[in-house]
Amino acid sequence: MPSGEDARGFVADVEEGRAALLSDLLPVVEVLIVTPFLYAVQDLYSVQVILPASRTVNGVRHMRSTTSRRRGPRRAFSEDEVLDAAQQLLDKGGADAASVRGIAKKLGVAPNTIYTYFPDKAAILEALVERLLGSVDHGVFADDSRPWRERVEGVALELREHLAAHPGAVGLIVGDPLSGPNAFALNERTKQLFADAGLDAADAARATHVLGVYILGALAIEIAHPENGIDQPAHDTALDRYLWGLRRVLDGLGRDSLG
Helix, strand or coil: CCHHHHHHHHHHHHHHHHHHHHHHHHHHHHHHHHHHHHHHHHHHHCCCCCCCCCCECHHHHHHHCCCCCCCCCCCCCCHHHHHHHHHHHHHCCCCCCCHHHHHHHHHHHHHHHCCCCCCCCHHHHHHHHHHHHHCCCCCHCCCCCCCCHHHHHHHHHHHHHHHHHHHHHHHHHHHCCCCCCCHHHHHHHHHHHHHCCCCHHHHHHHHHHHHHHHHHHHHHHHHHCCCCCCCCCCHHHHHHHHHHHHHHHHHHHHHCCCC
């Protein structure tokens, strides 16, 4: 029977061997099991996972990119298709109809799938407005050989055409501040147009605001009451009334300030 000292030595040898074995196994477990599992979680739930840059296993260095990845599940359709579905619901039933659940139903997917494209309904509606404003042809601003009034009318008519085709978007624009890049670009180009016509920076900003108020207000009333107003000439169209009002606004802006 071994002595107590021999037994303690045997236990120490076992512990040392166990530590050495674990030291060898841990990198293997990390590379072959833990790392693939973490990446699977990252891909499935769109969460960020930071992993070591490399690990040596049996003399072989296994490299892992330190660049963070943020990927969702493999997508069956594009963001534009999500927005197309939202736009159709918005045009038909207003902002309440363009819910995440409604969009998902229209696309034939579970509501959670929509969240791999947009974080919430507000983001979807904001993206819709941005896409709509991004479709405005900025070429109408650029031709400085045309009088400033023609260029402003061109912008106003272009906006009316896009917004009248999607009346639900008018309420979104009126109800929320426009902060996206397309909205910003449209605002800046309009201010520059007024500045080119002779207004200083402050007045160009005011004129841009007045123009926006007229365009959105006229469209909102037209959408809510598409029939002719009281005492309006029977032959007047909505476009006739829109242009008449627009030109009176431009008369006021240009009376003393613009050429």
